[in-house]
Amino acid sequence: MTGRPRIQDFDWPLLGIVGVICLLGILEIYSSTHASALAGMQWKQLMWIGIGVVGMFLISRIDYHTLLDQAPVLYVTGIAGLLIVLVIGYSRLGAKRWISVGGQTLQVSELMKLIIIIVLARYFTEVRTDRLTLRDLAKVAGLTLVPVALILKQPDLGTAMVLVPVALVGAFFAGIEWKHAAVGLLLIALLVPLAWNMRHHLKPYQQQRIETFLHPEQDQRGAGYQILQSEIAVGSGGFWGKGFSKGSQNQLGFVPVRYSDFILAALAEEQGFIGVCVVLLLYLGLILRLVDNAQKAKDRAGMYVVMGVTAILGFHVLVNASMVIGYMPVTGIPLPLMSYGGSATAFVFLALGLVMNVRMRRFVN
Amino acid sequence: MAPWNITDQKIPQGRLALFSYVSAALVVLLLAGFWKLQVVQSEHYADLADKNGIRPIAIIAPRGAMLDREGRVLVDSYPSFSILLMRDNPKVLEKSLPQIEDGLGISAEDLHQQLEAAKFEPKFLPLVVKPAASEADIEFVESHRADLPVLELEMVQRRRYPLGEVLANTIGYVGEVSPQELEKNADKYKPGDIVGKAGLEKQYNELIVGTDGMKRVVVNSVGRVIRTLDNIDAIPGKPIQLTIDEDLQRIADTDMADKQGAVVAMDGHTGEILAMVSRPTFDPNDFAVRIPPQEWAALNKDPNTPLLNRAIQAQLAPGSTFKIIMATAMLESKAIPADYIAYCPGEAVFYGRVFHCWQPKGHGAVDLHTGIVHSCDVFFYNVGQRLGIDKIYYYANGLGLGRRTGIDLPSEEPGLMPSEEWVQRVYHHKWYAGETISVAIGQGAIMVTPIQLARAYDSVASGGTLVEPHLLKDLSALKVERFPLSDETVEKVTQGMYDVINEGGGTGYALRLQDVDFSGKSGTAQVMSYQAGAKVGGRAGKLTNGWFVGYAPRRNPDIVVAAVVQGSTEHGGTTAGPVVRDLVKAYYDKKSGHFAQPSTAENIQPSHVIPVADPEAEAESR
Numbered sequence: 001m002t003g004r005p006r007i008q009d010f011d012w013p014l015l016g017i018v019g020v021i022c023l024l025g026i027l028e029i030y031s032s033t034h035a036s037a038l039a040g041m042q043w044k045q046l047m048w049i050g051i052g053v054v055g056m057f058l059i060s061r062i063d064y065h066t067l068l069d070q071a072p073v074l075y076v077t078g079i080a081g082l083l084i085v086l087v088i089g090y091s092r093l094g095a096k097r098w099i100s101v102g103g104q105t106l107q108v109s110e111l112m113k114l115i116i117i118i119v120l121a122r123y124f125t126e127v128r129t130d131r132l133t134l135r136d137l138a139k140v141a142g143l144t145l146v147p148v149a150l151i152l153k154q155p156d157l158g159t160a161m162v163l164v165p166v167a168l169v170g171a172f173f174a175g176i177e178w179k180h181a182a183v184g185l186l187l188i189a190l191l192v193p194l195a196w197n198m199r200h201h202l203k204p205y206q207q208q209r210i211e212t213f214l215h216p217e218q219d220q221r222g223a224g225y226q227i228l229q230s231e232i233a234v235g236s237g238g239f240w241g242k243g244f245s246k247g248s249q250n251q252l253g254f255v256p257v258r259y260s261d262f263i264l265a266a267l268a269e270e271q272g273f274i275g276v277c278v279v280l281l282l283y284l285g286l287i288l289r290l291v292d293n294a295q296k297a298k299d300r301a302g303m304y305v306v307m308g309v310t311a312i313l314g315f316h317v318l319v320n321a322s323m324v325i326g327y328m329p330v331t332g333i334p335l336p337l338m339s340y341g342g343s344a345t346a347f348v349f350l351a352l353g354l355v356m357n358v359r360m361r362r363f364v365n
Numbered sequence: 366m367a368p369w370n371i372t373d374q375k376i377p378q379g380r381l382a383l384f385s386y387v388s389a390a391l392v393v394l395l396l397a398g399f400w401k402l403q404v405v406q407s408e409h410y411a412d413l414a415d416k417n418g419i420r421p422i423a424i425i426a427p428r429g430a431m432l433d434r435e436g437r438v439l440v441d442s443y444p445s446f447s448i449l450l451m452r453d454n455p456k457v458l459e460k461s462l463p464q465i466e467d468g469l470g471i472s473a474e475d476l477h478q479q480l481e482a483a484k485f486e487p488k489f490l491p492l493v494v495k496p497a498a499s500e501a502d503i504e505f506v507e508s509h510r511a512d513l514p515v516l517e518l519e520m521v522q523r524r525r526y527p528l529g530e531v532l533a534n535t536i537g538y539v540g541e542v543s544p545q546e547l548e549k550n551a552d553k554y555k556p557g558d559i560v561g562k563a564g565l566e567k568q569y570n571e572l573i574v575g576t577d578g579m580k581r582v583v584v585n586s587v588g589r590v591i592r593t594l595d596n597i598d599a600i601p602g603k604p605i606q607l608t609i610d611e612d613l614q615r616i617a618d619t620d621m622a623d624k625q626g627a628v629v630a631m632d633g634h635t636g637e638i639l640a641m642v643s644r645p646t647f648d649p650n651d652f653a654v655r656i657p658p659q660e661w662a663a664l665n666k667d668p669n670t671p672l673l674n675r676a677i678q679a680q681l682a683p684g685s686t687f688k689i690i691m692a693t694a695m696l697e698s699k700a701i702p703a704d705y706i707a708y709c710p711g712e713a714v715f716y717g718r719v720f721h722c723w724q725p726k727g728h729g730a731v732d733l734h735t736g737i738v739h740s741c742d743v744f745f746y747n748v749g750q751r752l753g754i755d756k757i758y759y760y761a762n763g764l765g766l767g768r769r770t771g772i773d774l775p776s777e778e779p780g781l782m783p784s785e786e787w788v789q790r791v792y793h794h795k796w797y798a799g800e801t802i803s804v805a806i807g808q809g810a811i812m813v814t815p816i817q818l819a820r821a822y823d824s825v826a827s828g829g830t831l832v833e834p835h836l837l838k839d840l841s842a843l844k845v846e847r848f849p850l851s852d853e854t855v856e857k858v859t860q861g862m863y864d865v866i867n868e869g870g871g872t873g874y875a876l877r878l879q880d881v882d883f884s885g886k887s888g889t890a891q892v893m894s895y896q897a898g899a900k901v902g903g904r905a906g907k908l909t910n911g912w913f914v915g916y917a918p919r920r921n922p923d924i925v926v927a928a929v930v931q932g933s934t935e936h937g938g939t940t941a942g943p944v945v946r947d948l949v950k951a952y953y954d955k956k957s958g959h960f961a962q963p964s965t966a967e968n969i970q971p972s973h974v975i976p977v978a979d980p981e982a983e984a985e986s987r
Binding site: 065068102122125128163172173177203231232233235236237238239248249268272273277281284285287288294295297299300303307312318322323350 | 369370376377378380381384385388389391392395396398399400401402403404406407409410411413414462
């Protein structure tokens, strides 16, 4: 079967799931902010979704092979962008993450997520093996850690961490040897205590976040206070929830950034365990559907692209949900498609555009 | 096909399936985590949620003090307590209301009304149920912390006016910001903020207002503060120094205590206001705590308008004090020779009507000097007729009458100086020449404020320099207007005003002071026209507004004082004159170090107060 890539070949069931998640997000943003000075935020979020959808269609038009062809150029551009941010970037809340492009601020690290997906997909395809050598792994690590280091320097621990799963998941499908994987896991197990001993080299805010993750009750003002308030909101929601816009912790503003990073806590309070089940199962459905697209991809390159996207989205959901119930420290990783945020929402749709790109070309020669 | 892309490799279906299983397993793990919080430990967290309460507590910044020119405190602030009612938990609130009504002595009706009014404000903003808590109230709140967690004490700053009624109309008062002001300045004010509502409190609100701080405290389920989250200190408002001299102010106030009218004393060189009185008045301390609506209504409806600052808002006929402006106009315009002499038989006929002089016997042959010193009406009738209204208007307006002086107080009135153009514009008919005759002696369609008159006299005696009256000591960029007058004019007119007081037979002879070149002019303007007064009859028909404007020295005054006493039957030299004299005397006593405190009208050389036996009640008939 041959033919031109067609819009009809978009993964519409997947987009249906995406639509439901976005809708739940917008409703919860409304509920969290309607009685405050931030009222009306849901419309901004809707606008970002609109922009994202347009971007998704645009990126699906360019054959992913063409994108992969340009991987070296994209990579160099991305690194250059991150360096520019560090030099002339625009500071907000103590972090340099933005540059100004034509009056709009742009978070370059979000673009870097897309670039690393493409670059690693190209690399793993080019390696052409089912057994990655140590040399190959070292190259993968090098490609990944340069942008990770630059983003850490901003400092943005959350976004930096998000790049790592793309490499890990890619390596997994490119045929990492079990012994290498085992050694890697062992190394990580050893490195964490080492990093712990090196923690004094971290930025003060990072130190504090780790400290409060370990001892939340000692810090009632900062991140530990946030986690505790999040747990109270989630726990007090109970099985059935307190009802739409009736969560006292959410409405009185006890839930920190309740419309963004902690939106799941706000939803858990108002919609209860039932609501959380619906949301997490929707995300699981999204991930399974993405894996299905990877399975049906025309070639390995397509699969790597799709799984890179899946790795990032899955990681976001895992870390964010864990944070909300106090299983992980506060890292500033939003819940994709639900948390309020322009760059983050736009990124998800662009990433989905890559997936559609692969899907609609599975029958094309 | 790109050279790097070889399609011979198969998709690793097995590993993809494994990825799916792991994802599903992780979701199950996460759900287990939620299950633990929301189902297993749900009650524990629900309990914590109930106890959770962060209360924002405003730390009110005190308003800046107002000091007099020597640094004495005229207005300051002091801390006191308000009782707040928390509204963030409606169930607990509803239960507590009866107990609160009893304990604080607030009626159920009043409380419900207040709650209803605050219905649409954010729930976390508490309601001020008692703005000035007594010790018993504070004790009630403290002892019921456990069973009435909805009550909270808040420290507030209240305004204190140690002088009470003295200077009240000038200082003004404060009150809660109105919904309209709130809407206009949403970023600046929040409900319940105290702002200046009148007078200097309003004029310089921006200067003296502080920046409120904020404390966020976490309270537990019994309302006890567990800890303070953060604390932003209040920044107190800065004090301002006024040009007022408390000594002069007190003297003026005592002199005016039982009268109705106004006094304004001004530094003749700078325009600094040294004293400003308006009577009847009010006590601004009544406004420092929320003023009861009945009391507010009473003040507003009082026919004696105690809230009006008469020194800048009373628009009255100037009477004979206007003759100084007439004299200036006559000499400056040169329309009439300086040695012009009119014959006064006690009355004169203009345009077919008889106009009386206040002296029925007449003054005989009168020149300008005699006209001023004896305040001869017939002389100025003739001057007025020869000048015409527009020439009079030109000089009166040039000397600042009938327009705002620009003093740094809100709501100054402009008064009215008529002209042909004005009559045409407002009444659409021609100016009646007969009206000019009345205006020539400061009656008829002319209205001035005391502050305008003080400035006009200062300006005549200073050769045409109009200062800007002001109350803030270090006011930069003062406007000075020039309306140049020739030296001959100034010499002749000031000599006249000097002799009003210092020449035997002058209308103000009784007011003369030793060693001070005290000069001035009296005026007694009828409240009603001659005919209307005759109809009403009795005392009411003879009511007058008595003026005196005095200054010293004779040229380039150090101090100018304008005083008006309303609704008396006496002559301005008798009612207003002594007030002006006392102020001028006290001013020089202070300068020479002879000032004794406290001083009132009684102990300033009473021997010098000689009864005045020459009322100059101007009369006109139509």
